[in-house]
Amino acid sequence: xxxxxxxxxxxxxxxxxxxxxxxxxxxxxxxxxxxxxxxxxxxxxxxxxxxxxxxxxxxxxxxxxxxxxxxxxxxxxxxxxxxxxxxxxxxxxxxxxxxxxxxxxxxxxxxxxxxxxxxxxxxxxxxxxxxxxxxxxxxxxxxxxxxxx
Numbered sequence: 001x002x003x004x005x006x007x008x009x010x011x012x013x014x015x016x017x018x019x020x021x022x023x024x025x026x027x028x029x030x031x032x033x034x035x036x037x038x039x040x041x042x043x044x045x046x047x048x049x050x051x052x053x054x055x056x057x058x059x060x061x062x063x064x065x066x067x068x069x070x071x072x073x074x075x076x077x078x079x080x081x082x083x084x085x086x087x088x089x090x091x092x093x094x095x096x097x098x099x100x101x102x103x104x105x106x107x108x109x110x111x112x113x114x115x116x117x118x119x120x121x122x123x124x125x126x127x128x129x130x131x132x133x134x135x136x137x138x139x140x141x142x143x144x145x146x147x148x149x
Contacts, residue, residue, distance in 0.1 A: 033089040041139040048073035072141035091139035098143040
């Protein structure tokens, strides 16, 4: 006799695989490093390449930048220092990482308070939102909840 919880596992696994495949095709993360940097992305790349990990301060081309948060470029510089990725990949994958963390948090919160379907739908709605989709594909601290303006 199969336990009731074991019967629920495989349909849930299938739905998770379908959601992961759909989001992978939608975001196409393998194409993220291919595109050129925009103006703001170039600024973040310049800041991240010049930031000192022990004394974080937003500087680009030797000039301190006013009203600029240092956490996103600092994190990108730290990831690039300890991995073999180039700066363009790091800038965009850090952003994608925070979108995935937020989607998992939404899925967990809805899944624990309601049920599995609510968590799955919450995750899908967050990731398929046009605002999230548009700003995930460009590098910036917006998905870290840090506004640059």
